[in-house]
Amino acid sequence: MTSSTTAPSLTTPSLMTRFRWGVSDTFVMVGRNLLRYVRLPENIVNVTVSPIMFLLLFTYVLGGAIRTSTPDYITFVLPGILVQTLLFGGFGTALGLAQDVQSGLFDRYRSLPMSRSAVIVGRLVADLLSNIFVAVLMIGIGMLIGFRFGGSFLESIGSPAIGILFALPAAAIFAAVGLTVRSVEAVNVIGFTLIFPITFVSSAFVPVESMPSWLQPVAEANPFSLAVNASRSLALGEDPGSSLGGVLIWVVVLSAIGVPLAVRAYSRRS
């Protein structure tokens, strides 16, 4: 970050002041991004229409042909589609950032005495809030077509929370990509070619045991499978076992890579 290279001088604000500014900058940025969400409702519609379609198509078209250990397919697939949808939210993060680069707004922000990380964190927090909204909506629709939580209240909250948490570092990595390629179109191409294989070669839509034996280890090692497994276990009220810890480790590792990468991509002065 540039602030670390600032020579100490009489007017350099204290660490405390800088921290307070950073928090305030982040809040303002979250507010600005949420305003854009509210005023461009088509954005929310865009991110919710396809997952709801997925949910209906998988449940009613494919579900009958897929044998799962759960009482019915919707119980199996909802956590999978939910975590996938939340991951797709990272796409929105990258698109939003690429838009802000293209519109010239980031040049304004970068010329202001504001915190560099606030721009990234403010975006991530706003997208996290939108993800919470999406999760509530999808669970609601799932319940209309037969989905039921099998565990305690806490486990029921924990199930989507795992997905929301897992999507966060992914969004940061997407953000770094969006800020590096700087074009809405390129983000689309990269996003689709990455997300589809990652989310389909996993335990999200079919039991891993039904895949060819050479593919099973790939699907099992996929961190996305871990997140789905943890979320699904909590939804069913079963013990998530090691998947929960595994997800948390992935979240920490990916965050440690993604967030600094995104902030660096934003601050870069070529």
Add this chain to the structure above:
Amino acid sequence: MVGAASAPAIVVKGLTKTFGKVEALRGVDLEVERGVVFGLLGPNGAGKSTLVRILTTLQQPTSGSATVVGIDVVRDAARLRRSIGVAGQQVAVDDQLTGLENLEVVGRFHHLSKEESKKRARSLIERFDLEDAANRRANTYSGGMRRRLDVAASLVGDPEVLFLDEPTTGLDPRSRLSVWVAIEELARGGTTVLLTTQYLEEADRLASRIAVVDHGLVIAQGTATELKERVGGSVLVVQLSDHGRLEDARVVLSRYGTNPKVDSSTQEVSVPMSAGAGAIAEVVRALDTGGITLSNLTFHQPSLDDVFFALTGHASEVAAAEATGKSKK
């Protein structure tokens, strides 16, 4: 040195910037006093925007140094951002936010309180004549209104130095005038402004000092009057009916201005004239006495191309490209 009040607004020394193999800046030296509107005049691709982006901490120079209000643009970038305002070449307006909201957000990022940001936003909206549209989303604004809002946003932090990169490019004449009036008001208020432009007319009207930039170098500096004197003030163009008399006409015109240009394809001879419009009658009489008949005569204010021709002996890249395009047709 902590942004001493006595330091010049901008000091640039031997600044270079290369992008791969392209040398955008090739050793720029510049000094801008406080309280003036300084014009950076040059064609597209001359390096004006690169210089502005370096001075506003958006890019780093390849070599050389620059300070703004005594603060180093590289080492002390974070601190400098509190003292400058920028309206870049691309209008940076949040389309989904209203005019007021746009300015309030910028105020908050300057770490003004909520109330202070609101107050500041309202006064800037008034100052830039946007009251009627204050609560409308910026995506309903016209080009001129967006530009005014953009300039207003660059003033939220009450900057010591304001950078405006081609503030009127792409605007219709009426919007251009409204931006000019806004900049003139700033100048009267004593704000130091660095303005880049491709139009001599704009630099002439707004800037008290002008630096002419070409191919990444400052090739001339001075007041508008000084530069015009070097160009020779206005330009007289005479078109002959007889192709054979072009050289004779050149000799006659050389008595009224230096270095007349002969264009045999259009049968025109042009000469910069410092004497002004009053000398036209004399020129016509002189040509008439020499038996040279004219098919047309025009007298126009010097353009950026005239400045370039006088300073460099070659047309600006843009003019040259246009000329080749024309001759190909």
